[in-house]
Amino acid sequence: MYMGYVESQRLANIFDALGFDWQSIVAHLIALIILTVGLYLLLFKPVKKMIKERQEKIRKIEQENNDLNEEVKSMKSSTEVVLNEAKKQASVIHDNAVRVANQKADEIVSSARKEAKDLVERTEREMEEERNKLQSEIKKQISDVSIAVAEKVLARDLTPQDNKKLIEDCIEQWSEEE
Amino acid sequence: MKKAVTATVTLAMEADKDTLAKIEKFVKKRGARKITYEIDENIIGGIIIQIGDVIFDGSLRSRLDNIKENV
Amino acid sequence: MINVKEIGKDIRDKVERIPNKRDERVCGRIVDSGDGIIHISGIHDAKYNELLEVKGGYRALTLNLQEDSVGAVLFSGEDKVRYGDIVYSTGETVQMPVGEELIGRIVDPLGEPLDGLAQIKTDQTRPVEFPAPSIMDRGKVNKPLQTGILAIDSMIPIGRGQRELIIGDRQTGKTAIAIDTILNQKGEDVICIYVSIGQKASSLAKIVQTLRNAGAMEYTCIVSSTADDAVPLQYIAPYSGCALAEYFMYQGKDVLIVYDDLSKHAVAYRTMSLLLKRPAGREAYPGDVFYLHSRLLERAAKLSAEKGGGSITALPIVETLAGDISAYIPTNVISITDGQIYLESELFNSGVRPAVNVGLSVSRVGGSAQRAAIRQISGQLRVNLAQYRELAIFMQFGSDLDSETQKTLSRGAKMTDTLKQRQYLNYTVKEMIILLTVAQSDLADKIPEKKMSAFNEGLLDYMHTNSTQLLEEIDPDQKLSEVVRSKILSVAEEYINCSVGGDSGQQAETEA
Numbered sequence: 001m002y003m004g005y006v007e008s009q010r011l012a013n014i015f016d017a018l019g020f021d022w023q024s025i026v027a028h029l030i031a032l033i034i035l036t037v038g039l040y041l042l043l044f045k046p047v048k049k050m051i052k053e054r055q056e057k058i059r060k061i062e063q064e065n066n067d068l069n070e071e072v073k074s075m076k077s078s079t080e081v082v083l084n085e086a087k088k089q090a091s092v093i094h095d096n097a098v099r100v101a102n103q104k105a106d107e108i109v110s111s112a113r114k115e116a117k118d119l120v121e122r123t124e125r126e127m128e129e130e131r132n133k134l135q136s137e138i139k140k141q142i143s144d145v146s147i148a149v150a151e152k153v154l155a156r157d158l159t160p161q162d163n164k165k166l167i168e169d170c171i172e173q174w175s176e177e178e
Numbered sequence: 179m180k181k182a183v184t185a186t187v188t189l190a191m192e193a194d195k196d197t198l199a200k201i202e203k204f205v206k207k208r209g210a211r212k213i214t215y216e217i218d219e220n221i222i223g224g225i226i227i228q229i230g231d232v233i234f235d236g237s238l239r240s241r242l243d244n245i246k247e248n249v
Numbered sequence: 250m251i252n253v254k255e256i257g258k259d260i261r262d263k264v265e266r267i268p269n270k271r272d273e274r275v276c277g278r279i280v281d282s283g284d285g286i287i288h289i290s291g292i293h294d295a296k297y298n299e300l301l302e303v304k305g306g307y308r309a310l311t312l313n314l315q316e317d318s319v320g321a322v323l324f325s326g327e328d329k330v331r332y333g334d335i336v337y338s339t340g341e342t343v344q345m346p347v348g349e350e351l352i353g354r355i356v357d358p359l360g361e362p363l364d365g366l367a368q369i370k371t372d373q374t375r376p377v378e379f380p381a382p383s384i385m386d387r388g389k390v391n392k393p394l395q396t397g398i399l400a401i402d403s404m405i406p407i408g409r410g411q412r413e414l415i416i417g418d419r420q421t422g423k424t425a426i427a428i429d430t431i432l433n434q435k436g437e438d439v440i441c442i443y444v445s446i447g448q449k450a451s452s453l454a455k456i457v458q459t460l461r462n463a464g465a466m467e468y469t470c471i472v473s474s475t476a477d478d479a480v481p482l483q484y485i486a487p488y489s490g491c492a493l494a495e496y497f498m499y500q501g502k503d504v505l506i507v508y509d510d511l512s513k514h515a516v517a518y519r520t521m522s523l524l525l526k527r528p529a530g531r532e533a534y535p536g537d538v539f540y541l542h543s544r545l546l547e548r549a550a551k552l553s554a555e556k557g558g559g560s561i562t563a564l565p566i567v568e569t570l571a572g573d574i575s576a577y578i579p580t581n582v583i584s585i586t587d588g589q590i591y592l593e594s595e596l597f598n599s600g601v602r603p604a605v606n607v608g609l610s611v612s613r614v615g616g617s618a619q620r621a622a623i624r625q626i627s628g629q630l631r632v633n634l635a636q637y638r639e640l641a642i643f644m645q646f647g648s649d650l651d652s653e654t655q656k657t658l659s660r661g662a663k664m665t666d667t668l669k670q671r672q673y674l675n676y677t678v679k680e681m682i683i684l685l686t687v688a689q690s691d692l693a694d695k696i697p698e699k700k701m702s703a704f705n706e707g708l709l710d711y712m713h714t715n716s717t718q719l720l721e722e723i724d725p726d727q728k729l730s731e732v733v734r735s736k737i738l739s740v741a742e743e744y745i746n747c748s749v750g751g752d753s754g755q756q757a758e759t760e761a
Contacts, residue, residue, distance in 0.1 A: 093747045099714045103710075118461070126365065135251055138251065139256050142256065151239075154222050158190070164193060164197050166223050166224045167189070167201070167224060171200050175204055231275050231276060232273060233274055233276045235274065248263065
């Protein structure tokens with residue numbers, strides 16, 4: 001103790017000789033220490049905490065980003081699948097409609113053909129009829145003329161004997177019929 | 179139904195006595211008692227006898243008409 | 250071309266072979282002539298309905314037999330006959346030439362051709378008035394006559410040998426139903442006869458055109474007396490048609506005869522009777538106007554197997570005025586026929602075509618004339634439609650409805666839409682089975698209301714192109730099995746998904 005006190009007196013004398021104010025240096029040191037500790041507690045730790053939190057947040061965002069990307073990729077692929085399905089269905093409907101339309105077209109064509117054939121047949125028949133009618137006309141004309149001639153001849157050339165024979169034949173025939 | 183009593187006979191020209199007798203016999207057999215004679219050249223030849231509703235048509239005119247219809 | 254020598258030879262042959270006509274004939278003379286009626290003095294043994302020949306080639310029908318004169322109606326030449334003309338009796342009643350040669354032809358009631366083709370030469374004639382088959386000769390009606398019209402074949406079925414009256418106002422589609430029925434007999438081995446009484450010549454021309462285009466003239470004969478024909482021709486037209494039908498019936502064939510229409514027939518008979526000075530009765534019709542139609546319609550029957558099993562199905566048409574089915578002629582004919590198809594102009598104007606009033610229409614032969622599958626499916630149809638109609642009246646009040654009622658209403662409306670049918674579009678029995686099955690199942694709820702008709706047509710097309718095998722499997726003479734029924738429903742569902750249901754399908758996806 002006595003030594004210490006002497007040592008420090010000696011230090012103090014050295015410092016006095018150098019012109020330092022050793023009390024204020026000590027006070028400054030102590031202030032520094034307090035400041036450092038204070039800074040460490042008040043500033044350094046929270047800042048470190050904040051930085052750590054920031055880092056966490058960034059990591060989370062990155063993670064979310066990745067997840068979103070994944071989702072978008074999967075949605076895109078499922079949409080494509082649906083689109084393909086729809087295209088397939090549309091082509092089925094299209095084929096069906098084409099098939100039905102073709103069948104209808106065939107039906108229409110065949111019925112039109114049949115109509116045309118019937119028309120031709122009917123016209124042919126009608127022409128045949130015209131010809132027959134003409135033939136009958138001619139026949140009628142000929143027979144009318146012949147009979148008119150026969151009338152005239154008979155009217156003029158019938159003798160009373162012929163007439164008598166006619167009458168008596170008729171009466172005989174009618175009497176028999178009874 | 180009254181049975182008709184009058185017969186109408188149509189001739190194309192005058193007939194001789196034999197013919198008339200035959201006609202009368204026939205007509206009497208069919209029940210007529212009176213005979214009326216008509217001359218009509220249009221029948222051309224032969225005889226038409228009408229007794230009541232029944233008509234016996236033996237005229238040439240009707241024969242010719244028959245031919246005309248049936249040809 | 251035309252061989253004149255042939256003609257000459259022909260004439261000479263004919264002259265040789267001319268039959269000697271009977272010289273002895275019964276005759277009379279005209280003492281009164283006017284309005285187509287002649288009074289004849291003479292011909293004391295004339296029979297009723299006997300055919301008389303007037304000098305000049307005209308024909309007349311005796312209708313009045315009196316002590317000293319005979320009244321007859323002229324079929325033609327009413328302006329040509331004169332006082333004092335000779336009238337010969339033929340000794341027989343009016344005859345109609347009958348035979349296979351008449352099929353495909355248009356004839357008048359005395360057998361003269363009207364279609365411009367050759368004269369008709371037949372071996373046989375039948376009397377126009379003939380007694381109806383006796384009770385012991387008749388058989389039970391058991392075969393259906395398919396009309397191809399869904400509303401009729403499902404709920405008012407017609408059998409072969411039945412008389413079914415088609416009654417309605419003008420322009421309600423009566424003739425259209427008859428023509429559709431005739432068109433549907435293609436391939437069914439049924440001979441059809443269409444008797445046109447007092448119709449316009451233009452309407453008849455249209456009908457002939459339709460039948461020709463559809464190839465129906467191969468099994469149809471038309472007996473026609475248009476409105477400008479003499480009244481006696483209009484009077485005997487239906488009887489002539491019936492004589493022709495009887496020829497085929499007694500050979501064992503099935504015949505369909507349509508009388509279009511009996512109202513004009515009654516009017517023609519009335520004209521004749523009034524001119525013959527017969528006393529007028531209700532509505533100025535003569536007292537025997539019921540007998541006029543009853544003796545005509547009784548000749549349509551189904552014969553028993555011993556008599557050949559043939560049948561005549563009659564579809565008489567009667568026109569009413571302002572829907573009055575209690576007028577004289579309609580009530581007469583309704584009591585004679587085995588049922589009626591009642592067409593209403595309100596239904597027609599509101600778009601329900603065929604405008605059949607299902608509630609008032611009746612077929613007294615009913616189920617025994619239906620094929621088994623259709624009978625099974627249509628069992629509930631009438632009742633359901635009746636319920637729908639009752640509820641539809643309440644719908645107008647706009648009150649809130651519970652879901653059951655709404656379902657009944659929407660199903661009923663869709664069923665009514667299914668029963669609508671275009672003219673000349675006939676359904677086969679299998680198509681009817683499909684349509685009825687789908688419309689009565691739960692699938693009907695998936696189809697939007699206004700699209701039902703388009704759906705039906707599309708469904709049938711789809712089935713014809715894609716499921717021909719299923720169509721083969723459907724057997725109309727058996728009850729519809731569950732297997733076949735579910736197959737039909739699954740095909741219908743496919744079609745719904747790829748056509749009408751496409752809208753509802755898309756909507757479901759966007760919500761997800």
